[in-house]
Amino acid sequence: MSAEVKALKSAPADGAVQESRMHDGTAQSEPAPHNPIHIDADTCVKCDLCDWICPGDLIYKKPDDRETLPEVRYPDECWYCGLCQSICPVDAITIYFPSQMIRCRTDVTTLLGKVID
Amino acid sequence: MGESWSHVDTDVLVIGGGVAGCMAAIPALEAGLDVVVCEKGKVLDHCGSVGCGVDHYLTIMESGPEWDTPEFLLKHVPELTDGIVDMEVTSRVIHEMPRVLRKIESFGVNFKDPRYNDYYRLRSFGLPGTYHINFDGTEFKKNIGQQVRKLKGTVLTRTMAVELLTLDGRIYGALAFNFRTGKWFAVRARAVVLAAGEVNRISLNASGMPFDSWHCPYNTGDAQAMGYRAGALLANMEFVETTLTPKGFSAQGLNALVSEGAHFINKSGERFMFKYDDKGENARRAVIADAVINEYLLGNGPVYADCRHLPEDVLDHMEATLQVDRYTMPAFYEQKELNFREEPVEVSISELSIRRSGVYFRGSGLAVDTAGQTSVGGLFAAGDCATVSGGIAGASVVGHIAGEGVASLLENGAGAQSALPAVDMSLAEDIRSRATAHMRVHEAQRLSWKTFEDRVRRTVTDYVGVRRNDKGLRLALETLRALAVDERRLKADDLHELMRVHESTSIRLNAELMAESALARKETRTGSSHRRLDYPDADDRNWRRFVVVENGGDRPRVDTLPASEPLAAAFARNSGTRSWQDRQSDTEVAHVG
Ligand SMILES: Cc1cc2nc3c(=O)[nH]c(=O)nc-3n(C[C@H](O)[C@H](O)[C@H](O)COP(=O)(O)OP(=O)(O)OC[C@H]3O[C@@H](n4cnc5c(N)ncnc54)[C@H](O)[C@@H]3O)c2cc1C
Ligand code: SF4
Ligand code: SF4
Numbered sequence: 238m239s240a241e242v243k244a245l246k247s248a249p250a251d252g253a254v255q256e257s258r259m260h261d262g263t264a265q266s267e268p269a270p271h272n273p274i275h276i277d278a279d280t281c282v283k284c285d286l287c288d289w290i291c292p293g294d295l296i297y298k299k300p301d302d303r304e305t306l307p308e309v310r311y312p313d314e315c316w317y318c319g320l321c322q323s324i325c326p327v328d329a330i331t332i333y334f335p336s337q338m339i340r341c342r343t344d345v346t347t348l349l350g351k352v353i354d
Numbered sequence: 355m356g357e358s359w360s361h362v363d364t365d366v367l368v369i370g371g372g373v374a375g376c377m378a379a380i381p382a383l384e385a386g387l388d389v390v391v392c393e394k395g396k397v398l399d400h401c402g403s404v405g406c407g408v409d410h411y412l413t414i415m416e417s418g419p420e421w422d423t424p425e426f427l428l429k430h431v432p433e434l435t436d437g438i439v440d441m442e443v444t445s446r447v448i449h450e451m452p453r454v455l456r457k458i459e460s461f462g463v464n465f466k467d468p469r470y471n472d473y474y475r476l477r478s479f480g481l482p483g484t485y486h487i488n489f490d491g492t493e494f495k496k497n498i499g500q501q502v503r504k505l506k507g508t509v510l511t512r513t514m515a516v517e518l519l520t521l522d523g524r525i526y527g528a529l530a531f532n533f534r535t536g537k538w539f540a541v542r543a544r545a546v547v548l549a550a551g552e553v554n555r556i557s558l559n560a561s562g563m564p565f566d567s568w569h570c571p572y573n574t575g576d577a578q579a580m581g582y583r584a585g586a587l588l589a590n591m592e593f594v595e596t597t598l599t600p601k602g603f604s605a606q607g608l609n610a611l612v613s614e615g616a617h618f619i620n621k622s623g624e625r626f627m628f629k630y631d632d633k634g635e636n637a638r639r640a641v642i643a644d645a646v647i648n649e650y651l652l653g654n655g656p657v658y659a660d661c662r663h664l665p666e667d668v669l670d671h672m673e674a675t676l677q678v679d680r681y682t683m684p685a686f687y688e689q690k691e692l693n694f695r696e697e698p699v700e701v702s703i704s705e706l707s708i709r710r711s712g713v714y715f716r717g718s719g720l721a722v723d724t725a726g727q728t729s730v731g732g733l734f735a736a737g738d739c740a741t742v743s744g745g746i747a748g749a750s751v752v753g754h755i756a757g758e759g760v761a762s763l764l765e766n767g768a769g770a771q772s773a774l775p776a777v778d779m780s781l782a783e784d785i786r787s788r789a790t791a792h793m794r795v796h797e798a799q800r801l802s803w804k805t806f807e808d809r810v811r812r813t814v815t816d817y818v819g820v821r822r823n824d825k826g827l828r829l830a831l832e833t834l835r836a837l838a839v840d841e842r843r844l845k846a847d848d849l850h851e852l853m854r855v856h857e858s859t860s861i862r863l864n865a866e867l868m869a870e871s872a873l874a875r876k877e878t879r880t881g882s883s884h885r886r887l888d889y890p891d892a893d894d895r896n897w898r899r900f901v902v903v904e905n906g907g908d909r910p911r912v913d914t915l916p917a918s919e920p921l922a923a924a925f926a927r928n929s930g931t932r933s934w935q936d937r938q939s940d941t942e943v944a945h946v947g
Contacts, residue, residue: 289397290400290405311850313565314854316571316572317605317686319406319685320400338561339689341561343562346651348558348559348702348705349703349821350816350822350826351816353825
């Protein structure tokens with residue numbers, strides 16, 4: 238294996254991707270991921286719809302149970318599609334964007350490839 | 355996790371219940387066949403890319419003028435695709451457009467604009483006519499999903515297909531698991547339709563959040579990966595697709611602005627798009643993205659979408675329809691405290707997808723013939739995983755063609771009336787135990803799928819993305835192959851993560867196929883869809899050819915074919931008829947895995 242490959246294989250991804258690199262055996266020292274889905278506990282009628290509709294399987298709700306709130310179990314896998322919000326019959330869901338999105342500082346040229354010759 | 359299997363027998367198994375999958379299921383059900391749809395989502399009415407609604411549908415309507423005929427559009431396809439396109443399949447698709455449109459209308463989709471009680475058609479993406487119907491497609495997916503249920507299709511929800519079953523080069527089913535219950539399915543089917551969408555999560559984007567993607571991040575090239583392992587031929591895998599997004603949110607939010615007259619400007623305020631195409635902001639998507647990439651590389655960034663010159667009523671309309679591209683777009687602007695009426699919106703390029711490189715009818719993925727069948731007998735493909743595609747219309751038409759193709763194959767062709775072969779249970783057990791081993795990886799060995807995927811994305815972004823050369827591609831291939839060795843260390847802490855682990859491995863394999871194909875195409879074509887810095891020009895003399903790739907055992911086998919011929923000309927099954935029944939007694943199982 239060449240030195241470059243070794244470096245690429247193990248390199249921590251730089252800057253922007255850090256937040257997505259949790260659970261690599263170092264979970265305890267990582268900050269909790271941003272939770273985009275805020276469910277208003279007073280409004281929610283515990284109807285299961287957000288769990289049903291999420292295309293990413295992120296929201297878990299105890300089925301047919303009018304006592305338990307839904308849980309956003311995999312918040313860093315959210316597509317920000319808004320389906321859960323749009324289907325909620327009582328508008329209990331608000332979506333919050335993280336700072337990487339609303340105050341994005343990434344230099345776009347870093348997405349355009351490296352040239353080696 | 356239960357030890358027992360759920361055995362399901364059906365005529366047709368459809369993998370992926372999105373637009374193409376539903377549209378394939380419908381004609382098969384109408385022909386009286388038993389159809390099972392295997393889908394990762396829970397609700398057919400909303401799963402896949404378009405669960406939140408759509409707003410444009412590309413079609414011929416034969417309304418009178420010459421441009422609205424199949425012949426006219428077809429004549430322009432070579433220039434739309436830079437000459438790399440399967441004209442035979444595209445011709446069938448374009449001719450079928452009016453019929454499939456009427457059929458979808460019969461499901462209750464209303465394509466008409468209530469303001470005029472007529473179709474409101476727009477010219478966009480560089481097409482040579484006003485082919486896009488602009489409509490309120492909030493209920494589009496719901497209507498076609500309902501039709502599948504009405505016709506009594508069976509849906510296995512929250513179920514991920516992981517491997518196809520083949521016997522003697524012909525398909526007979528697939529293995530899948532439910533990621534909420536852990537139940538494993540062995541589905542036997544006389545034909546299988548792959549319709550699991552394009553490849554996403556394959557490169558980095560501005561926010562650095564892999565699931566913040568333009569396309570559906572839960573479509574990860576599983577169909578391409580399963581088809582590849584089963585021996586199907588893939589084509590156009592070298593082409594990447596990117597789009598422009600408001601910086602920080604990888605969503606199609608700029609379409610609505612640009613189609614209504616927004617300009618792109620660079621840091622000096624220059625409206626630069628006409629430097630690249632005389633259609634300016636109306637050029638093909640691939641051209642627009644390419645122009646912005648170029649401006650950034652020239653040091654002219656940031657680039658902005660500017661609406662300030664537009665009249666109030668247009669701005670009002672834009673504001674009122676912002677959520678059409680993405681439901682959450684208004685919230686994004688609000689939380690960003692950005693008013694696009696008064697300030698230019700900073701633009702980024704999105705992450706890459708392997709889909710159809712911003713070009714209609716030139717899909718990247720599983721090669722299909724005019725009936726939607728792949729090179730593997732009994733295996734069909736449609737939608738964004740197939741070699742002819744084009745948004746919801748392409749997915750609908752090719753899906754419908756594949757559904758009819760399945761029906762005719764099972765009625766008249768190979769496999770008609772035959773008994774299904776028995777599932778090779780030792781093979782099935784082997785696949786399941788390899789899969790579930792991810793839940794038992796030793797702590798010391800543990801590799802997170804997130805870390806693994808990030809490494810794939812870093813590699814693709816740096817060396818397989820919008821600027822490529824021989825050395826970079828070789829380095830990427832070496833890295834991607836080395837990562838393959840790590841796959842067995844991928845740890846799944848629960849069933850949901852077991853699904854992600856399988857997605858990660860599909861992503862890596864697709865990245866490898868892309869790098870291999872890109873290495874083979876020694877020219878540049880369609881700008882940054884395939885830009886070779888070491889071969890910076892298009893080479894029509896030598897490269898009016900498809901790059902095709904198939905399973906070569908240890909490594910992908912890459913070849914090229916003249917683009918003047920249909921891809922199906924290269925299908926081995928067309929050179930002699932095979933019949934799986936002939937070999938049913940044969941105990942040897944030809945599972946390529
Ligand atoms: C937000 C958005 C808006 C769009 N708007 C438009 C528009 O207005 N007009 C237009 O023409 N195009 C639009 N598109 C593009 C269009 O949605 C796609 O081209 C089209 O949906 C492709 O259809 P498909 O069936 O291939 O994929 P999808 O409709 O995405 O369906 C794929 C399905 O496969 C399932 N799946 C994936 N892997 C597996 C697996 N291993 N096992 C089981 N199931 C699996 C997925 O859950 C999904 O339901 C839009 C896309 C997006 C993301
Ligand atoms: S859809 Fe709304 S009301 Fe129903 S469970 Fe989810 S948050 Fe609660
Ligand atoms: S925004 Fe979409 S992906 Fe995110 S939790 Fe809601 S439904 Fe799921």
